Amino acid sequence: MDLHHLQPPFIGRTSMEDTQRTSTTPTETTVEQNQRLVFAVNGERFELSTIDPSTTLLQFLRSQTRFKSVKLGCGEGGCGACNVLLSKFDSNLKQVEDYTVSSCLTLLCSLNGCSITTTEGLGSSKDGFHSIHQRFAGFHASQCGFCTPGMCVSLFSALVNAEKTNRPEAPLGVSKLTASEAEKAISGNLCRCTGYRPIADVCKSFTSDVDMEDLGINSFWKKGKSLDAKLQKLPFYDSKQICTYPEFLKNEDNPPLRLKYQNKSWYSPLSMEDLRSLLDSVSAEKDVMVKLVAGNTGMGYYKEVEHYDKFIDLRFIPELSTIKRVRSYLEVGATVTISKLILALKEETNDDSFSEGVMVFKKIASHLEKIASESIRNLASLGGNLVMAQKGFPSDIATVLLAVKSKVTVMTAQEKEFLTLEEFLERPALDSRSVLLSVHVPFLESTKNGYSGKSNAKLVFETYRASPRPLGNALAYLNASFLADVSTCDNGVVINSIQLALGSFGIKHAIRASMVENYLVGKTITFGLMYEALKLIRAAVSPEDGMSHPAYRSSLAVSFLFEFLLPLVDASASNINGCTNETTYNGERTPLLSSAKQVVESSREHYPVGEPIIKSGAAIQASGEAVFVDDIPSPSNCLHGAFIYSTKPLAWVKGIKSKSEKDLHAVVSFRDIPKGGVNIGAKTLFGPEPLFADDLTQCAGQRIAFAVADTQKSADMAADSAIVDYDTKDLEPPILTVEQAVEKSSFFEVPSFLYPSHVGDFSKGMAEADHHIYSAEIKLGSQYYFYMETQTALAVPDEDNCMVVYSSIQVPEFAHSVIAQCLNIPENNVRVITRRVGGGFGGKAIKAMPVAAACALAAHKLRRPVRTYLNRKTDMILAGGRHPMKINYTVGFKSNGKITALHLDILLNAGMAPDISPIMPWNMVGALKKYDWGAFSFDIKVCKTNHSSKSAMRGPGEVQATYIAEAVIEHVAAVLSIDVGSVRETNFHTFDSLRLFYGNDSAGESLEYTLPTIWDKLMKSSNFDHRVEMVKKFNESNRWRKKGLSRVPILHEVSLRATPGRVSILRDGSIVVEVGGIELGQGLWTKVKQMAAYCLSAVRCDGADGLLEKIRVIQADTLSMVQGGFTAGSTTSEASCEAVRLCCKVLVERLMALKEKLQEQTGSVNWDFLILQANFQSVNLSASSYFVPEFSSMRYINYGAAVTEVEINLLTGETKILQSDIIYDCGKSMNPAVDLGQIEGAFVQGIGFFMLEEYLTNSDGLVIVDGTWTYKIPTIDTIPNQLNVEILNSGHHKKRVLSSKASGEPPLLLAVSVHCATRSAIKEARNQLRCWKGSDDDGSDSSFNLDVPATMPVVKTLCGLDNVEFYLQSLLSKQ
Ligand SMILES: Cc1cc2nc3c(=O)[nH]c(=O)nc-3n(C[C@H](O)[C@H](O)[C@H](O)COP(=O)(O)OP(=O)(O)OC[C@H]3O[C@@H](n4cnc5c(N)ncnc54)[C@H](O)[C@@H]3O)c2cc1C
Ligand code: FES
């Protein structure tokens, strides 16, 4: 079935007529007269008179309009995929205000009179793309494309607002935006594919201050072109092109909204009197749930599921929405947004005359800029934040305003009260009938007039926050705000008064550290005083039970107070400047991605293969026209499903009840599997996994049932509120650790042909060694895919007991077979269609099958279409992810670092079902053999446990193996106290040892072993030796920051699998290509198109250059192309290309004779004419193939190396990646732009694994990180400041497909260099700490274990949670 056959029940423009039509629907109540919600989307007028007030803009756009570019990535404000531009018209000022907002949190009713622009509003394939779309495509900045619409909108908003500044006019075609603003524009947007570098280039390409030379590889110009030529080639940017606020809306009479919908209502009171009477009237009503609404961003945190009856929008009450400067304070209305407050604070600081009040405001503004992301700050109000802070939310604003002694005005039912912020926070949470009216932020007086009354007194103020992302979009581990009034005396600096506010560390709300304040007041600051104060503050910061990293959070308080006081120890009145010193990171950061270089070579030998052509579909991905599964309009009668999962690891399921049965149609479980069908959700070569738990659930996170309702919201609510009745009677305890699995011999079998062989004689190797390390232990955790598009499927029952399933899946063929088995129908009754996948990374291979199967089962049972789009939390709980493991290694080595023997005992936690786990030993050993270990033996057990089954994730097993190999090398170097780089080199493979370890087939020819060349080349290109010296000097002269540098090689073995292809030439000469491989964003379709164009050009028609444009690769359809296989393991692109080459060969042979004959007759033959003639002569213009790789050439090794330099902050544990240089061998790249995208994207995903991403479970094995609040993938501010990538075109690989090599997974392993560099920096920190401790430790402690991921708490713990105290002790002991 074609996608377009599916018609939505209600689609497109909701014009007046539509509204009238819909308002007659019987389920909707009549509307109060003249009450209507009017707004515009992309210039189209929408008028609604019936709408559930809890509807978000995203829900409305996606379900009731054709604007599907707004994507649901998280539903909590944390990803930017749903960003839209919101425009408002101020009729007094006659000005339009434009800003981005998260549409997933914006309530539709709050948009009366507003205009919304999505990326569709900027341009389209039909009306012409906007230059933003064109540049996203041309800079190769869109891979899967799921994040791209949101990115485009964020950039568009930055451009629109830059034009409004009073900066000098920019040259034609360029914006007034600065490069640094451009990068920041997307700091709240997540992308899991690209690694951000190309996206940053797109943004910077619009700016006037960018050096065009700094912009990366693109399709607009070739290297060496002049600046002018480059500018001319860029798609033209016309700053006036888009009107964000349509004229017709300006003339609308839009009184604030008052809507009723069934028993719910939305009110927008215009005055305090209105509000009061409203609150009085609702107080009189019993059991009415009232929600006061400002920006509604709190929903992103609380995910409130309650059904509110009344929504009261506070934003139209003047007293609540204005900012007034009164003599000694700013009076800020509670609904003023954080963005507006920042502007107001900055405006105050525009005053040239410096005063301390100005300095304080400036710092508050700068702190506020790190709250959430711009699209949240534009909605979120000051009052909303403080009300949430009172309820226990870890607010930054409460902490910052507490230190400056802010006050608040509150209106309760009885009275209006004026309270200090401290009093307000300490009170019980406001009830929904009480309103926070305003906040007074004091403008601290210049001390000339005497804040403390002392003549030479000065104010010192600083704010701090330690969080996983420096630019915000992450809650702080701890935030702090310190204000002191100090004056100088003969002995130094005296503290006259001090306010120390701390928050976000796991207490109910921000607090003042009064004990410390009292201790410090009146005293002269000395190291001794600091030491005592730090002891007190450590005790004062005591996170509540259950809070993660309590000791780390306390140590941050110590670090921040130390940073605050340190400059005052020796300061004179003149150099007290508010505290900045070498310790701090709070000042302006260097640009995020200061530079990046790409060295790529294109080759014309197989033109257009080898050209960096634009990724197929990139422009429509940017313009939002690309159709993902959830964008397919729902067929009429469509239902939606949501999984109910187990929260117990091993228990009998006695029953399921849902508290929310609204619109619920069925709760589908294993009992609904038709007679003869099998309870199967997924299968691999190694066995099946059940679709649903039967009577016994076998892990927390196992699917138990599928709640099916009218809407996704209702299905989610039903699933979320489901109560499962468990019983553990007569059950053994669950197996939750690998140790327990060993005890119970609970393993999955690894087929002998998949268990790799040992190399050499381990005992002999150990005997040859001078030194030994016995049974050292490492543990590795899991990683979540975080594809931006969560799991999704749509199943549509078809005639004759058939089922069509649209699935976002990497293996449609397997889903097909699973569905047939489950429904007990023959396989020719099932059809699985996959057009594109919004990011897979392995997670949409096995784990997408049950999603498709559940929809199919529900559709089969209910005889209605059923779809699902998993919410992020459920997706994270069900996903499984990377394999956690425990490793013990024993190693023998010579004094020069040559390793003679390595033995590994590895216990893999595979979870409850085999999935692909039995392949893990093979994968791991392939990457472990990267060094010549002398003798190499191992025992790898695949443990069956009561956890969710773990699955393949980009570089499955290989990334962990690379880490293990480097951990062994680092350990050996540490024991011998020799340079780790030399240990690496000593253990490099010779070509002979490479053949011994990998076998002749994988190793190939000696010329193909390019690692030694890469290694040397990288040393030179990264200026390695010089930088080693620089790092050394830096570390000698910096106490609280240390740098580390590391150069690491990688080897990654891949293998090709059989794959089909078909090429068909249509009557008009256009060409359709089908392949087994799925387009996941990795550019498979693009390479396939290039290959088809190259191969068909062998016909040598005139004008064959245009063939590329004639080719379309079409969606995978399991009935149209059977044996599609897996898209995984990095080699599907090349295998699909080879299958296409085989088809084209046949077609060329068929066409050649005719072409020659025609040429003889007419002299010249063009393609279209040839094809027309071929049709007349009944030449078969469709050819199929099934590429089966030869055994001797199916495996090969990929090589690369990376140098990374990092800087760590010893006070906070933050790691900044200063520079990464990568060289990666792509053989002869089929498309250097696509391969570069794979290398950079994989590298950044690897940074996530090694440095940031903690995929944690509770003691029952249930995943407890469930969204963007707790799971932190890299953002633009956590990637390397400089990222230089060179693709080595080694180009002589006879057995490879046109000499190309894979690029999808291996580069992820290169991120181990970041981890190694961090370890090296920590080593420096620990050496320093040892000196401070006066320990005569001989350095044996340098073999410390650095966990993966090396998060801030991990790094800080290794640098010393008490390093500040030891430093002070060492100083004091010398005094
Ligand atoms: C992704 C994300 C990241 C964030 N990161 C941070 C961060 O790092 N630091 C930080 O400090 N904050 C952070 N926040 C919180 C953000 O600042 C708050 O969500 C926001 O300030 C709440 O404002 P709002 O106007 O949207 O409130 P709403 O969501 O409208 O309201 C929140 C609550 O307060 C009530 N309420 C609102 N206004 C009033 C009033 N005047 N009187 C009485 N009750 C009222 C509402 O009824 C509701 O219960 C983050 C939020 C998101 C979504
Ligand atoms: S979906 Fe709205 S921010 Fe992620």
Ligand code: FES
């Ligand atoms: S391209 Fe950004 S998430 Fe895929």
